[in-house]
Amino acid sequence: MLVTHENPDGDALGSILALKLALDQLGKDSVMYLYGDAPLPAEYSFMPLAELRRRLPDDWRDRVLIAVDCANESRIGPAEEPLVGSPLVLDIEHAFRPDQSDRSERLVDWRGPARRLRGAWC
Numbered sequence: 001m002l003v004t005h006e007n008p009d010g011d012a013l014g015s016i017l018a019l020k021l022a023l024d025q026l027g028k029d030s031v032m033y034l035y036g037d038a039p040l041p042a043e044y045s046f047m048p049l050a051e052l053r054r055r056l057p058d059d060w061r062d063r064v065l066i067a068v069d070c071a072n073e074s075r076i077g078p079a080e081e082p083l084v085g086s087p088l089v090l091d092i093e094h095a096f097r098p099d100q101s102d103r104s105e106r107l108v109d110w111r112g113p114a115r116r117l118r119g120a121w122c
């Protein structure tokens with residue numbers, strides 16, 4: 001399950017769509033999910049996002065959660081259930097934040113409620 005930050009901007013929508021298209025090309029089953037009901041910015045209406053779900057898919061507990069363009073967990077939205085219940089959470093974030101030491105390296109955090117692999121490109 002691919003997620004991005006609420007009130008998405010262009011890099012959020014572009015990131016989730018690019019990952020979806022890449023996974024489709026690899027023959028992988030994936031779904032895009034965005035928390036909330038806020039409309040998408042009109043300037044990105046050219047993006048083929050008809051498959052973007054605004055409600056969690058029934059089988060989300062069986063899916064790896066991949067977050068893109070979410071500098072921290074709260075940006076996914078207040079519904080933390082997927083973060084806790086997903087079997088694996090991957091966070092792919094492009095923004096460098098000097099206050100977060102894990103932003104420039106790749107590590108696996110086994111301490112969280114779900115196993116997490118954090119990857120960052122700075």
Ligand SMILES: [Mn+2]
Pocket residue numbers: 005008009010011012069
């Ligand atoms: Mn963004």
